[in-house]
Amino acid sequence: MSDIVKPTNEKQLLGHPQGLFYLFFAELWERFSFYGMRALLTLYMVNVVFEALSTRDYAAAAVYASYGSLVYASTVIGGKISDSILGMRASIFLGGILMALGHFVLAIENNIAFFLALAFIIVGNGFFKPNISTFVGTLYKEGDPRKDSGFTIFYMGINIGGFISPLLCGWLGQTYGWHYGFGLAGIGMLTGLLFFWSGIRKNVFGDGGKPPSVEVYEKRIMGIPQHQLVRILAFFAAPLIAYLLYSYKSLGGEGTTFEDTNIVNLLFYIIGVAVIVYMATIMIKATMDERKKLFMALLITFFMTIFWGFHELHGSVITLFAARNVNLSLINASQTNALNSMFIVILSIPISIMWTWLAKRKSNPRTPYKFGMGLIFAGLAFYVVSLSGGSADENGMVPFSYLLLLYFLISVGELFMSPVGLSKITDLSPKRIVAFMMGVWFLSSAFAFQIVGFISKQLAIESTDSNVGGFDTLDIYLGGFSLIAKYALVSGVLVLIFGPLMKRLMGNVH
Ligand code: GLN
Numbered sequence: 001m002s003d004i005v006k007p008t009n010e011k012q013l014l015g016h017p018q019g020l021f022y023l024f025f026a027e028l029w030e031r032f033s034f035y036g037m038r039a040l041l042t043l044y045m046v047n048v049v050f051e052a053l054s055t056r057d058y059a060a061a062a063v064y065a066s067y068g069s070l071v072y073a074s075t076v077i078g079g080k081i082s083d084s085i086l087g088m089r090a091s092i093f094l095g096g097i098l099m100a101l102g103h104f105v106l107a108i109e110n111n112i113a114f115f116l117a118l119a120f121i122i123v124g125n126g127f128f129k130p131n132i133s134t135f136v137g138t139l140y141k142e143g144d145p146r147k148d149s150g151f152t153i154f155y156m157g158i159n160i161g162g163f164i165s166p167l168l169c170g171w172l173g174q175t176y177g178w179h180y181g182f183g184l185a186g187i188g189m190l191t192g193l194l195f196f197w198s199g200i201r202k203n204v205f206g207d208g209g210k211p212p213s214v215e216v217y218e219k220r221i222m223g224i225p226q227h228q229l230v231r232i233l234a235f236f237a238a239p240l241i242a243y244l245l246y247s248y249k250s251l252g253g254e255g256t257t258f259e260d261t262n263i264v265n266l267l268f269y270i271i272g273v274a275v276i277v278y279m280a281t282i283m284i285k286a287t288m289d290e291r292k293k294l295f296m297a298l299l300i301t302f303f304m305t306i307f308w309g310f311h312e313l314h315g316s317v318i319t320l321f322a323a324r325n326v327n328l329s330l331i332n333a334s335q336t337n338a339l340n341s342m343f344i345v346i347l348s349i350p351i352s353i354m355w356t357w358l359a360k361r362k363s364n365p366r367t368p369y370k371f372g373m374g375l376i377f378a379g380l381a382f383y384v385v386s387l388s389g390g391s392a393d394e395n396g397m398v399p400f401s402y403l404l405l406l407y408f409l410i411s412v413g414e415l416f417m418s419p420v421g422l423s424k425i426t427d428l429s430p431k432r433i434v435a436f437m438m439g440v441w442f443l444s445s446a447f448a449f450q451i452v453g454f455i456s457k458q459l460a461i462e463s464t465d466s467n468v469g470g471f472d473t474l475d476i477y478l479g480g481f482s483l484i485a486k487y488a489l490v491s492g493v494l495v496l497i498f499g500p501l502m503k504r505l506m507g508n509v510h
Contacts, residue, residue, distance in 0.1 A: 011204070016150055017139040019208070022199025024157035027132050029192030030096065031161035033103055034125070036169030036185040038315045039337035041067075043323060044178050049111050057320070057460035062248040064316045065453025066264035067118050070241060072446035073271060074126025079134070079439030081127070085216055085226055088131040088138075088209035088435070089200065094231055095128025096193040098238075103186030107179040119241035123234050130438040131209075132196075137426035137434065138208055148423045152352040155344070155419040161188070162341030170334030181334075268450050275443060282433065289507060290430050296505040297428040297437060300421050303371045304444035306491050307417055309451025310378050310484050311410055314340055316456045318406075321477045324469035327397045336403060343411035351415045366510055367424050368495060368502035370416045375492030377413030379485045381406045386482035389474060396471040427509045455480060 011018040045060035053059055082091040102120030105113050136154050140147040165188060173181025199205060211217035211227070219226045247263040279298060283291045314337060323333035331338075358364040365373070388402035421441065429437035462476045495502075 016146060016153065017204075019139050019199060019204040019206075020136065020150055020153060022195055022202075022204055023132055023136055023139075024154055026092070026096075026192045026196035026199070027154060028157040028161040029188050029195060030099065030128055030132070031158045032165040032188035033099060033161075033185040033192070034121075035162040035337065035341065036165030036188060037103055037106065037121070037182060039166035039170045039319070039334040040173040040178060040181045042316045042319050043174070043334055046320070048109070048178065049114055055460070057463055058457055059248055061316060061453060061456035061460045062262060063118075063245055065449045065456065066245050066248065066262070067122065068312060068315075068449030068452060069264060069268055069446045070122045070244070071125045072129075072442045072444075072449065073268075074122050075130040075442035075446075076126075076275075076436070076439030078126035078128070079130040079435040079437075079442075081230055082131045082134075083212065083433070083435040085211065085230055086127075087211035087217070088135050089205075090211065090227060091127040091131040092135075092196055092209075093193065094234060095124045095126065095131070096189055096196070098124030098234065099128060100124075100186045100189040100193070103182055103189060106182040107186065109179050109182075115242040115245045116238060118245055119238040122241050123237050127234065130435060130442055133422060134426070134435045134438045135205075135209055137423075137438075147426075148355070148420075149352055151419050151423040152348055155422070156348050159341035159344040159348070163338050163345055166335050166337035166341075167331070170332060170337065174332045174334055265450065265453070268447065271443075272447065275440065279440070286430065292505045293428040293507060293509065294430075294437075296502060296509075297425055297440070299502060299505075300367060300371060300424060300428075301441055301444045303375065303491070303495055304417060304421055304441070305447045305451070306488070307375055307378055307413065308445050308448030309455075310382065310488055311340075311414060312445065312448050312452045313455060313484075316452060317459055317477065317480070318403075321473075322403060325392075325397055325474045325477060326403050327393070327400055329400070336407075339404065339407035340411050340414070343408050344415060347411060347415055348419070351412075352419075364510070366499070366503050367420055367506065368499040370420050372492050372494075372496035372499060374413040374416035375488050375495060377409050377416065377492075379487075379489030379492055381409035381413065381485075382481045382488060383485035384409065386478050386485055389478050392471070392474055396469060396474040398474070424506075424509060428506070455484065 013021055042060055042064055045063060046056050050056035050059040078091060078095065082088050086094070098120050102117045102122075102124060105117035105120060108117075133154075136150060137147065140150060165185065169181040169184050171181075172184055217225070217227050221229055224232070244264055244267070279294065283294050286294060319333055319337060322328065322336040326333075326336075328336070355364050385402050385406040388398040391402070392398045425437055425441045426434055459476055459480050463473050
């Protein structure tokens with residue numbers, strides 16, 4: 001059996017394979033759960049889980065960073081196990097169930113179960129996220145020009161979920177009680193699974209996503225079929241991961257001394273080296289053309305890391321900034337997490353039409369240029385908000401328009417990079433390792449959370465004695481934003497300068 005769908009005589013909808021729309025809704029609801037929970041996470045940690053600590057900002061920053069890193073790093077393992085044993089369908093089911101479980105455990109509102117809940121979401125996301133994205137890629141034949149727009153539509157689904165859920169879960173969570181917000185996230189995940197399941201029942205995926213080999217799938221180890229063993233191990237990985245998350249305590253965070261390194265940080269140094277070594281072995285065995293493309297895939301993953309490192313501050317520093325230093329009237333601080341997705345939904349069609357329009361005139365910028373511009377937009381986003389101090393009121397609260405502008409600019413940057421990269425990754429990777437490469441792509445987000453951790457911990461150290469808002473925190477946040485702006489602008493300009501070199505590596509891939 002093969003993971004590649006044969007799209008030839010397949011039913012179409014809006015010019016795309018019908019399967020795309022089932023994956024669209026499944027992912028929409030999965031992201032609904034993911035982002036609904038994320039909107040509440042930092043505020044929940046600061047106000048509930050770590051409420052008793054004087055270093056609550058620091059502890060929240062450390063756990064948020066570890067959670068984010070692990071939630072995306074797990075996608076490499078989920079991608080690999082799918083490629084070799086489970087196939088995409090079984091992986092998506094397993095991941096969805098574990099994520100729903102995690103959200104429901106969060107809804108219990110118990111400070112110890114809290115870590116276990118995050119761990120279930122981490123393992124679940126590892127199985128769900130890379131596989132549903134790879135599945136989209138397999139709906140199209142190689143070189144199918146609809147693939148980029150297919151990914152744009154899919155990205156739209158992600159962000160419709162990411163837009164609605166902070167509004168709903170954030171409203172429920174902050175108005176009626178955290179558990180309502182987390183509970184709704186869990187229900188969202190189950191809804192996503194229902195969509196996926198109905199796609200399978202209606203046979204819209206053909207043979208796509210089935211296990212790569214029935215023998216491997218059924219092969220028994222100690223009497224247990226491998227696919228069951230994977231499920232059992234996935235379940236029992238959660239307590240171990242919960243322990244890793246909890247390690248913010250053993251190496252820093254609690255009390256008055258701060259340590260910049262915890263077990264998860266160390267783990268990421270190791271993972272970084274391991275990925276590079278493993279990729280090197282793959283590249284040695286690959287053909288020259290594959291090798292160049294894989295190298296480029298790694299480069300775009302690297303630039304994406306820098307971008308996400310600033311972008312993923314949304315759920316931590318920027319949510320706290322919104323809560324403490326932004327004048328909000330219509331929405332609460334957790335609901336501001338909807339703004340990024342809102343802009344993506346508004347802008348993704350115009351921007352993808354712009355690419356097609358430019359392509360017709362043979363002037364669609366190639367990937368490296370889009371990436372350079374994306375980083376520059378991120379820089380501008382933080383630069384603009386770093387200027388907001390002049391408009392602060394007597395309580396150190398800045399106008400909401402600055403936050404809106406930050407989200408607008410960074411979302412434009414995101415559209416220049418993320419959907420483009422997602423699609424290019426599937427083009428630049430040899431078919432045999434495409435799900436694994438999707439995992440490597442998501443590693444960009446994993447490492448990004450280490451950057452998020454670094455930044456948010458620095459800001460937390462400064463804000464510990466004055467974390468109630470006002471000009472103390474305003475100055476700290478704006479100082480941080482202005483530094484971030486500089487780093488993002490410089491990296492964007494560097495990417496533009498090296499664009500011609502990178503273009504050569506990509507060969508026929510645009
Ligand atoms: N917002 C996108 C998603 O949820 C990308 C997130 C990421 O990779 N950091 O899929």
